[in-house]
Amino acid sequence: MKKDSLRRSGAIIMARLIVLLGSLSYVMVLAVVDGSLGFFCAMGVTLFGALGIAKILGETIALSLNSIVFMCVFCGVLRGGLKFLEQYGNHYIAFRLLAVLRDRVFGALRKLCPAKLESKQKGSIIASITSDIETLEVFYAHTVSPICIAVIVCACVLIFIGVFSSPYLMLTALAGYITVGIILPLISSARMKKTGVEYRAEFASFNSFFLDSIKGIKDIVLSNAGETRKKEVNSRSEKLLAKTKELKRLTVGAQSAVELVVSAVIIAALIVGIVLLNSDKITIGKMIVGVVAVFSSFGPVIAVAALPSNLTQTFAGGDRVLNLIDEKPAVEPVTDGKNIEYENLEVADLSFSYDETKKVLEDVSMHAGKGEIIGIVGESGCGKSTFLKLLLRFWQKKNGTIKYNDTDIDEINSDNLLDNVTMVSQSTYLFDETIENNLRIAKPDATKEEIEDACRLASVHDFIASLPDGYQSRAGLLGDNLSAGEKQRIGLARAFLKGSELILLDEPTSNVDSINEGIILAALARQKKKKSIIIVSHRESTMAIADRVYQVEKGRMEEVV
Numbered sequence: 115m116k117k118d119s120l121r122r123s124g125a126i127i128m129a130r131l132i133v134l135l136g137s138l139s140y141v142m143v144l145a146v147v148d149g150s151l152g153f154f155c156a157m158g159v160t161l162f163g164a165l166g167i168a169k170i171l172g173e174t175i176a177l178s179l180n181s182i183v184f185m186c187v188f189c190g191v192l193r194g195g196l197k198f199l200e201q202y203g204n205h206y207i208a209f210r211l212l213a214v215l216r217d218r219v220f221g222a223l224r225k226l227c228p229a230k231l232e233s234k235q236k237g238s239i240i241a242s243i244t245s246d247i248e249t250l251e252v253f254y255a256h257t258v259s260p261i262c263i264a265v266i267v268c269a270c271v272l273i274f275i276g277v278f279s280s281p282y283l284m285l286t287a288l289a290g291y292i293t294v295g296i297i298l299p300l301i302s303s304a305r306m307k308k309t310g311v312e313y314r315a316e317f318a319s320f321n322s323f324f325l326d327s328i329k330g331i332k333d334i335v336l337s338n339a340g341e342t343r344k345k346e347v348n349s350r351s352e353k354l355l356a357k358t359k360e361l362k363r364l365t366v367g368a369q370s371a372v373e374l375v376v377s378a379v380i381i382a383a384l385i386v387g388i389v390l391l392n393s394d395k396i397t398i399g400k401m402i403v404g405v406v407a408v409f410s411s412f413g414p415v416i417a418v419a420a421l422p423s424n425l426t427q428t429f430a431g432g433d434r435v436l437n438l439i440d441e442k443p444a445v446e447p448v449t450d451g452k453n454i455e456y457e458n459l460e461v462a463d464l465s466f467s468y469d470e471t472k473k474v475l476e477d478v479s480m481h482a483g484k485g486e487i488i489g490i491v492g493e494s495g496c497g498k499s500t501f502l503k504l505l506l507r508f509w510q511k512k513n514g515t516i517k518y519n520d521t522d523i524d525e526i527n528s529d530n531l532l533d534n535v536t537m538v539s540q541s542t543y544l545f546d547e548t549i550e551n552n553l554r555i556a557k558p559d560a561t562k563e564e565i566e567d568a569c570r571l572a573s574v575h576d577f578i579a580s581l582p583d584g585y586q587s588r589a590g591l592l593g594d595n596l597s598a599g600e601k602q603r604i605g606l607a608r609a610f611l612k613g614s615e616l617i618l619l620d621e622p623t624s625n626v627d628s629i630n631e632g633i634i635l636a637a638l639a640r641q642k643k644k645k646s647i648i649i650v651s652h653r654e655s656t657m658a659i660a661d662r663v664y665q666v667e668k669g670r671m672e673e674v675v
């Protein structure tokens with residue numbers, strides 16, 4: 115998919131976003147009603163004013179001058195309250211929905227994780243969660259109801275003018291509404307589309323270049339590349355400024371066109387009114403009321419005309435959010451399956467490929483039981499990590515069976531599977547929280563003793579205890595100061611703390627020196643009585659503790675004897 119093209123049409127995006135309103139749609143209806151009534155009140159101020167003038171000019175009007183003045187004031191005050199209610203309703207919906215959408219997007223990510231997220235660009239997902247959802251505020255608070263209000267107000271005003279004044283004036287107003295509310299927005303959105311897309315691309319590229327420069331400032335200084343980098347920042351900033359100016363010029367052009375057409379329609383209405391009056395088709399009172407109704411009714415249409423400048427961004431954001439919500443997970447979670455308590459694992463004739471072209475695993479068979487440490491060796495890229503991910507059902511197997519205690523993996527509840535099987539992957543992610551909390555994600559109710567024991571097993575307790583704040587040190591603050599080996603051992607401690615019966619270790623000792631490797635392996639050997647452990651490793655010293663070793667080669671997996 116091209117980055118800047120939308121998957122769905124604007125109408126479909128709008129329809130889908132409106133469906134998301136669900137039970138909040140009644141608030142939207144209320145906001146539209148309040149908004150429309152508010153506009154009628156605003157028009158009421160000028161209309162009653164016109165009625166007053168018509169009465170003074172001798173037109174027979176049933177209301178007294180006093181009641182006309184009262185109605186003017188009443189409409190003005192009511193207008194304020196109704197506008198408040200409309201805005202309150204729209205923003206109530208918008209921010210409630212943003213919360214719902216964040217929840218939906220997070221839910222979608224949970225389902226997609228980890229398989230789909232490996233191939234998805236993390237950057238675009240972060241953009242979706244933060245700024246794209248935010249842009250939808252514009253849609254819910256400032257797009258749907260102005261359009262509905264414009265349609266309602268225009269229809270009522272047209273009927274009013276047609277009935278109380280003249281059909282000719284009604285047609286003049288209709289031509290004005292269509293030009294300002296439909297034709298001009300279509301023209302300006304077509305003209306702004308290209309520049310809008312270019313502006314966004316320039317804005318994104320400038321932002322990422324600038325952030326990248328700040329992140330890499332150390333290396334820029336070390337390479338003495340400060341001047342060149344500064345020039346590049348300046349030149350990109352100039353380009354962004356040029357695009358901003360272009361976009362603003364178009365926006366101002368569109369606004370001026372709207373003002374011009376509205377003025378032209380008002381003059382046209384005045385001319386039509388005068389001609390009708392001269393040819394005795396209407397009385398002066400009806401002429402004034404009709405022309406004033408045309409004058410004062412353009413507010414909602416002008417609001418619609420102002421939409422296109424940010425609507426392109428809103429649709430692009432909405433499209434990306436819907437993409438994420440619609441994305442099908444690589445594996446459907448099992449919720450109505452069986453729960454097991456791990457005893458043994460039996461894999462038979464398992465085949466798998468990420469895409470149809472290249473088979474990663476072919477007819478793989480292996481087994482593991484409690485009390486065993488199984489080693490898996492093989493060249494880089496041969497499919498060892500893929501095999502471990504299949505055992506966790508991160509991907510859907512194509513052919514063959516993976517059975518835990520005689521139950522196929524596809525029939526085991528996903529949560530239950532993750533309780534029974536733990537994997538320590540090749541890279542451990544540490545959250546920006548205390549080390550204790552980082553460990554606790556494996557077992558939220560773990561006691562301090564359990565946490566420390568797990569760390570001792572993973573040979574990382576002494577290191578953590580030596581930190582000034584011990585287990586309360588923030589992993590984020592330590593950041594790059596934690597060595598790869600220390601992170602790896604914290605990952606191992608997490609797995610030990612989880613206490614699953616089957617532990618999958620992907621290169622658990624690749625960044626650990628031989629002393630610590632010895633400690634970890636000894637801990638594993640002690641654990642194995644109660645568990646199965648599958649270790650992937652390139653290191654012979656690690657493989658030495660395996661009871662049986664499988665070799666992966668060209669997609670096949672053979673037991674080495």
Ligand SMILES: Nc1ncnc2c1ncn2[C@@H]1O[C@H](COP(=O)(O)OP(=O)(O)OP(=O)(O)O)[C@@H](O)[C@H]1O
Pocket residue numbers: 232233468469474492493494495496497498499500501540
């Ligand atoms: N998400 C993915 N989508 C497509 N191809 C993938 C994906 N993950 C891995 N691969 C490919 O599948 C093959 C097996 O990868 P895998 O990570 O299982 O290898 P490995 O044996 O663990 O290698 P290493 O020892 O370097 O960790 C590689 O060719 C890799 O490029």
Ligand SMILES: [Mg+2]
Pocket residue numbers: 498499500540620
């Ligand atoms: Mg690997």
